[in-house]
Amino acid sequence: xxxxxxxxxxxxxxxxxxxxxxxxxxxxxxxxxxxxxxxxxxxxxxxxxxxxxxxxxxxxxxxxxxxxxxxxxxxxxxxxxxxxxxxxxxxxxxxxxxxxxxxxxxxxxxxxxxxxxxxxxxxxxxxxxxxxxxxxxxxxxxxxxxxxxxxxxxxxxxxxxxxxxxxxxxxxxxxxxxxxxxxxxxxxxxxxxxxxxxxxxxxxxxxxxxxxxxxxx
Amino acid sequence: xxxxxxxxxxxxxxxxxxxxxxxxxxxxxxxxxxxxxxxxxxxxxxxxxxxxxxxxxxxxxxxxxxxxxxxxxxxxxxxxxxxxxxxxxxxxxxxxxxxxxxxxxxxxxxxxxxxxxxxxxxxxxxxxxxxxxxxxxxxxxxxxxxxxxxxxxxxxxxxxxxxxxxxxxxxxxxxxxxxxxxxxxxxxxxxxxxxxxxxxxxxxxxxxxxxxxxxxxxxxxxxxxxxxxxxxxxxxxxxxxxxxxxxxxxxxxxxxxxxxxxxxxxxxxxxxxxxxxxxxxxxxxxxxxxxxxxxxxxxxxxxxxxxxxxxxxxxxxxxxxxxxxxxxxxxxxxxxxxxxxxxxxxxxxxxxxxxxxxxxxxxxxxxxxxxxxxxxxxxxxxxxxxxxxxxxxxxxxxxxxxxxxxxxxxxxxxxxxxxxxxxxxxxxxxxxxxxxxxx
Numbered sequence: 001x002x003x004x005x006x007x008x009x010x011x012x013x014x015x016x017x018x019x020x021x022x023x024x025x026x027x028x029x030x031x032x033x034x035x036x037x038x039x040x041x042x043x044x045x046x047x048x049x050x051x052x053x054x055x056x057x058x059x060x061x062x063x064x065x066x067x068x069x070x071x072x073x074x075x076x077x078x079x080x081x082x083x084x085x086x087x088x089x090x091x092x093x094x095x096x097x098x099x100x101x102x103x104x105x106x107x108x109x110x111x112x113x114x115x116x117x118x119x120x121x122x123x124x125x126x127x128x129x130x131x132x133x134x135x136x137x138x139x140x141x142x143x144x145x146x147x148x149x150x151x152x153x154x155x156x157x158x159x160x161x162x163x164x165x166x167x168x169x170x171x172x173x174x175x176x177x178x179x180x181x182x183x184x185x186x187x188x189x190x191x192x193x194x195x196x197x198x199x200x201x202x203x204x205x206x207x208x209x210x211x212x213x214x215x216x217x
Numbered sequence: 218x219x220x221x222x223x224x225x226x227x228x229x230x231x232x233x234x235x236x237x238x239x240x241x242x243x244x245x246x247x248x249x250x251x252x253x254x255x256x257x258x259x260x261x262x263x264x265x266x267x268x269x270x271x272x273x274x275x276x277x278x279x280x281x282x283x284x285x286x287x288x289x290x291x292x293x294x295x296x297x298x299x300x301x302x303x304x305x306x307x308x309x310x311x312x313x314x315x316x317x318x319x320x321x322x323x324x325x326x327x328x329x330x331x332x333x334x335x336x337x338x339x340x341x342x343x344x345x346x347x348x349x350x351x352x353x354x355x356x357x358x359x360x361x362x363x364x365x366x367x368x369x370x371x372x373x374x375x376x377x378x379x380x381x382x383x384x385x386x387x388x389x390x391x392x393x394x395x396x397x398x399x400x401x402x403x404x405x406x407x408x409x410x411x412x413x414x415x416x417x418x419x420x421x422x423x424x425x426x427x428x429x430x431x432x433x434x435x436x437x438x439x440x441x442x443x444x445x446x447x448x449x450x451x452x453x454x455x456x457x458x459x460x461x462x463x464x465x466x467x468x469x470x471x472x473x474x475x476x477x478x479x480x481x482x483x484x485x486x487x488x489x490x491x492x493x494x495x496x497x498x499x500x501x502x503x504x505x506x507x508x509x510x511x512x513x514x515x516x517x518x519x520x521x522x523x524x525x526x527x528x529x530x531x532x533x534x535x536x537x538x539x540x541x542x543x544x545x546x547x548x549x550x551x552x553x554x555x556x557x558x559x560x561x562x563x564x565x566x567x568x569x570x571x572x573x574x575x576x577x578x579x580x581x582x583x584x585x586x587x588x589x590x591x592x593x594x595x596x597x598x599x600x601x602x603x604x605x606x607x608x609x610x611x612x613x614x615x616x617x618x619x620x621x622x623x624x625x626x627x628x629x630x631x632x633x634x635x636x637x638x639x640x641x642x643x644x645x646x647x648x649x650x651x652x653x654x655x656x
Contacts, residue, residue: 016656055491056656071495077488081228093220094497118231134492 004031006173007069007142011061012051014044022047023198024061029142029173034164036188037177038208040216043194045177046074049144052175067173070140072148074177076131080120084113084130088137095138107133110163124151132160136167143167145176149183161187184208221498221506225480226513240518243471246587248464261350263295264305264317269324277329280368287364295353309342316341316350318357328365331372348596370435377431380424398425461526462617465551467587469519470609473511473555474586475579477562480507481651482575490655500651504644507566508559515555520548546619546629553633554612557640560647561608567650611635 011024022044029035029052037045050056052063053071078087085104092100108115111129114122119130128151135143143164149157165187168174178184184191184205191208193201193215201211229236265288275282288297298314305317319338327335339354379386383397396404402421408414484490484503493503527539562579569575590610594601604610611632618628 050491053491054495069495071492073488073491075488077492079224079228079487079489081231082224086227090220090224091492091497094493 003028005029005065006031006067007052007063007065009048009052009061009063012048012058012063013060014047014051014056015059020197022051022058025199027052027175027192029065029175031141031171031173032168033189034168034174034176034187035190035192036184036205037175037192037194038179038184038212038215039194040179042196043215044197045194046146047197048194049146049175049177052142053144065142067141068138069142069144070135070138070167072132072135072143072145074146074150076127078119078127078130078134081118083116084108084119084122084126084133085115087119087130088133091134092137097137103137107136111159125153125156128152129156129160132163136163140167141172143172143174145174147177147179149178149180181209181212218498218502218506218509221493221503222509222513225506225510229476229510229514239472239475239514243468243518244522246467246471246584261295261315261353262313263297263350263354264300264308264314265297266300266302266305266317266319268302269320269322271320271325275325275329277331277365277368277372280371282364282368287361295350295357309340316354318354331369370432373435374432377428381428398428459617461523461620462613463591464526465519465522465547465616466554466590466609466612468522469515469551469555469612470558470587471583472518473515473558474562474565474583475576476514477507477511477559478566478569478575478579479562479572480510481563481566481647481654482569482572483566485570485654486572490651494655500655501648504560504563504647504651507563508556508640508644511559511562512552512556515559516548516552519551519555520544523547523551540620543620543625546625547616550612550615550619550629550633550636553636553640554608554615557608557636557643558612560640560643563647564643564650567647567654570654605635606639608636608639611639 005028007029009025009027011026012022013020013024014022025044025048027035027048037048039045047056049071050073051058053069053073054063055071055073079090082090085108088104088107089100092103097103107113111133113126113130113133119127122130128148132145132148135145145164148164149160152160161183164174164176174187176183176187188205191201191203191205192199193208193211195215200215201208271284273284275284297318300308300314300317302319305314305319308314309317317338317340319340321336321338324335324337327333337358339351341350341354376386379395379397381398383395383400385392385394387393398421402418402425405414405418405421481503484493490503494500498506523544527541527544530539561582565579565582566572566575569578586604586607586609589600589604589607590613592600592604601610615629615632615636618625618632622628
């Protein structure tokens with residue numbers, strides 16, 4: 001794909017019957033950049049990320065780009081009766097990772113996760129970290145995160161952002177949804193503000209605050 | 218698909234309480250269904266209206282009949298309740314009794330005359346049990362006739378003997394003095410020989426011979442075909458082939474439907490459907506992984522039940538024993554049936570979108586499915602048509618034929634085709650449902 005674009009959404013939209021969850025939206029994720037999606041609940045952030053991740057089919061429009069994509073859904077998505085190791089090994093195999101056991105061991109260490117405890121018995125923070133770890137199994141070039149730090153303490157947040165920034169540092173692209181103003185300022189290069197399924201602002205982080213305040217009102 | 222299947226098996230093994238409930242619940246239901254079905258099919262309540270005031274003892278053809286004892290003996294398939302005419306009518310219209318049998322006035326006197334046929338009057342409701350009750354009432358009259366026929370034959374023979382031997386008799390209130398063939402022969406012997414006397418003697422001899430055979434002829438007329446019933450060591454009701462087929466079908470249907478519905482909906486509950494649906498596996502593979510889980514669990518449970526049945530049959534020394542060589546064929550049917558039911562379970566799981574709701578809906582669905590399969594076609598044809606479109610009844614027929622038909626292949630082939638077809642249709646619908654679940 002030209003101009004260093006790793007993933008592009010072209011006019012993607014999603015309807016649920018009469019409800020327009022996301023109006024036709026364009027978004028290109030470039031190598032080495034981090035894009036923040038900001039907006040109140042129901043603005044369409046999760047819908048846009050799910051479409052970009054390939055977890056949700058758009059009602060219209062398309063997603064282009066052959067980059068490997070990692071996805072952190074808003075709600076942890078793993079099997080509660082399997083341990084963190086078993087979840088990582090299972091999804092590693094499904095992702096086609098060459099050595100799923102070794103990949104699982106690396107991620108367990110990187111995120112300091114208890115390996116053999118059923119993941120349903122993990123703390124909320126550990127479950128969210130496992131959620132992030134699962135997204136890294138295929139060594140993604142594009143990382144899509146839906147409020148990844150909402151349930152983490154400050155230390156855990158820092159460690160997650162270290163990992164996320166590592167992906168960007170290696171020439172990847174990151175797109176994350178958040179309602180945390182500090183994270184937007186610290187970690188994003190570009191901001192999209194969504195309201196009622198429409199993009200109401202797209203630009204530098206420095207100029208989004210006023211629009212976001214209006215959107216959240 | 219194999220990875221998902223192994224994951225589901227591992228999760229199931231780590232849920233011992235759920236697994237125990239899934240195994241125990243259908244077994245309990247199967248036993249209860251069997252008991253209810255057995256009770257319901259054996260004892261419909263029938264009103265007995267005696268408008269003739271039958272005395273405790275009736276004499277027919279010189280024989281004495283204890284009426285209540287005979288009724289108790291011949292009415293073993295129904296519960297006869299003595300009611301007055303008005304009460305019987307009321308209970309029939311309210312459905313408390315399924316039929317009334319009325320003994321009209323003059324019944325006993327007609328019966329005792331042995332030359333007229335009195336009738337009982339059967340009234341049935343218009344419900345689904347009518348054909349069954351009519352059959353049982355016919356069986357009751359047949360049994361009564363069998364008890365009475367000896368007396369009738371004996372009465373008929375008394376008239377024959379009167380013609381043979383002569384004597385006095387009363388018929389329909391009139392007194393007769395009958396000459397009789399024997400006395401007629403003696404009379405003819407005393408006459409001077411002539412051609413006409415010789416002809417009469419010949420007739421008397423022929424008539425004597427023919428009437429001598431009347432006893433056997435009357436008994437043969439009353440009983441053209443007899444039924445000998447030597448008591449052998451057969452299967453008791455709980456071990457009958459039908460019960461074994463129903464027992465396995467009920468338990469496997471319960472297990473497969475609940476398990477597949479729960480497993481499919483759990484992918485939504487745990488949020489993993491989105492992760493899987495990103496191209497890691499196709500929705501079809503998710504569906505067939507759940508179907509495989511249901512089939513494998515059904516196979517394990519079905520095999521256990523079949524082996525337990527077999528051991529009980531062997532231990533009880535039941536005639537014929539358990540057809541062990543047919544076990545592989547039975548288990549092939551169990552696998553197919555559990556898979557077909559499992560496809561329906563995945564559809565329910567996909568439509569209900571949440572594991573607890575899916576389990577509840579599966580229980581709500583499985584009970585009518587099972588009971589529809591228990592309703593005889595003669596009672597409610599629409600129930601049988603609906604049942605034909607569902608896997609349960611085909612599983613029952615497959616299992617019954619696989620276990621006990623001398624040549625099961627035709628039935629087994631037809632029912633296997635039904636199960637495979639229903640499974641494919643339900644699987645296709647389940648795939649469409651999973652698409653909705655993933656959205």
